[in-house]
Amino acid sequence: MYIEDVHKYVGQEVIIAGWLYNKRSSGKIHFLLVRDGTNIIQCVVVKNECPEEVFNAYDDLTQESSIIVKGIVKEDKRSPLGYELLLTDLRIVHQAQDYPITKKEHGIDFLLDHRHLWLRSRRPFAVMRIRHEVIAAIRDFFNERGFVLIDTPIFTPTSVEGTTTLFETEYFGQKAYLTQSGQLYAEAAALAFGKVYCFGPTFRAEKSKTRRHLTEFWMVEPEVAYFDLDDDMKLAEEFVSYIVQRVLENRKMELEILERDTRHLERVSPPFPRITYDEAVDILRKNGVDFRWGDDFGGTDETIISNQFDRPVIVHRYPAEIKAFYMKRDPENEKLALAMDVLAPEGYGEIIGGSQREDDYDTLVKRLEEHQLPREPFEWYLDLRRYGSVPHAGFGLGIERTIAWICGLQHVRETIPFPRTIYRLNP
RNA sequence: UCCGGCGUAGCUCAAUGGUAGAGCGGGUGGCUGUUAACCACUAGGUUGCAGGUUCGAGUCCUGCCGCCGGAGCCA
Secondary structure (H helix, E strand, C coil): CCCCHHHHEECCCEEEEEEEEEEECCCEEEEEEEEEECCCEEHHHHHHCHHHHHHHHHHHCCCCCEEEEEEEECCCCCCCCCCCEEEEEEEECCCCCCCCCCCCCCCHHHHHCCHHHHCCCHHHCCCCCCHHHHHHHHHHHHCCCCCCCCCCCCCCCCCCCCCCCCCCCCCCCCEEEEEECCCHHHHHHHHCEEEEEEEEEEEECCCCCCCCCEEEEEEEEEECCCCCCCHHHHHHHHHHHHHHHHHHHCHHEEEEEECCHHHHHHHCCCCCCCCCCCCCCCHHHCCCCCCCCCCCHHHHHHHHHHHCCCCCCEEEEEEHHHCCCCCCCCCCEEEEEEEEEEECCCCCCCEEEEEECCCCCHHHHHHHCCCCCHHHHHHHHHHHHHHHCEEEEEEEEEEEHHHHHHHHCCCCHHHCCCHHHCCCCCC
C-alpha cells in the first residue's frame, strides 16, 4: 500500500514501507512522520496500546531510517494528511546515522552538495513530481496530435548555430560536440514524417551564471512540414496552455507544498497576446529603457515586456541579424526574421524560441556564407532543400525554465534532479 | 570574462579591534495529541588558506581558494 491511496483503507490494517521523515513525542505517545515517496503520513504510537517493543523502538529511530510499519488507518483532522496510522507493528530496516539535512534551514550550497539526499525533502518532492507531470503532458500533447517522436543525436560533428560555445569531446580521433539542439535533425525528420518532435538533453558550455542557466538542460523541439510562422505560434500557445492546465489539474498538492499562487497559471489559455519586436521595443522605451533597435532583449527587458500581459506573450519578427542562419526572412521586410519567442509571465523570461525555417536552397547557401559557416558539414541539411523542400517551422521549449515558472522557483537548478552548472558537476 | 557579495560548531547564523555565542542536529532526562512539538542539562571551534598592520585580529590591509548573485550569451 502506498500513502497516496490511504483514503481507500480507512479502518483497515495496512503496511507501509518507507522512511522516517520526522518524529515527535509527548512521552507516552509518539508521532512518527513516515514517507514512502508518494506522500507523508503521521503514525501514532501509544503506550499500552501496542507491543512494548514497538513503543520502545521510537528511541532507536533516527531521521531517514528505513522502516516498515503496520497499523490501522484512521481519519483524524489533527493529522497533517487528514489520515493517520495507529501503529500495531514497526520494523527498522536500516538505522540511519546523523542524517545531514535537518529540520531547520540550510543554505543552497549545502543542499546542492547533498542533492542525492535533498531529493527526499518536501520541496524537491513537489518539484520533481511536477516535472514528471510536465514531461508526461508534453508526450501526451504530441501523441494526441499524431506527432512522431524522433530522437536526435547527442554527439554532433558541428555547432548548429555557429555562435554558442559547445562541449568538445574526442570521438575516435576526431572532434565531436555535445548537441546544443536537435532542430536540424528534426527538420530532416519532419520532411519524412510530417509532424515530429525530439526531446532530450542539451548542452551549452557558456559560462553563464544566472538563475536561468544550466550547462545541461532538457529541451523539447517540435518541427512540422507545411507550417508557417502563424501555425507555429498557434501550436506553441496550445502546447504551453496544455502543459499548465495538466499541472493545475493533477498536481494541486504539489503546488500547495510550494505555496505557488496559481492565479497567474489559471489564466494561461489560448490565444496568447502577440506583439512584434517593434512593438516590444516601443513598450521598453515607454518604460524608460534606452533601447537600441536591433539589439536582443536582456533578462530585465523581457520582464518589463511580459509584465504588460496577464499570460505568456509571443514576440515575433525579430531583426534577422540577431537570429540564426536557418530562419526565414519576412517577405515583407528583409531585415526581419520569421522568428518568435514566448516569454513567460512574472519575469521567468524566454521559455520558447522558434521560427519558420529557410526552405530555399540558394538563400540558405547565402546565409551559411553570411554567417561564415563551413559548407561541407551542412551538405545533408542543404539536401532537405534540394529534394522536395517545403515551408516548415518549429520551436524549442526549455523544460527547466517552464518548470521554474510553473512552480514559482527562483532558480532553474531546483527543477532538475541533479543540476549541472558552471561550477557544479557533483553529485 | 566582467561587476558585486559572502566564507565563524555537522547545519543556519550572531559577536564596537579587547574572554568566540545562540538555535537546530547529536547525547542525557521529562512530558498521553504532537504539527520544523516543547522544557531542562550536556558535548561540540586551526573563525576558508597564506602573509601583513597592531600591545591585541573573527573583525583592518594584501594575495589566493571556494561559493553565491548579476551582466553578456541563450532555452
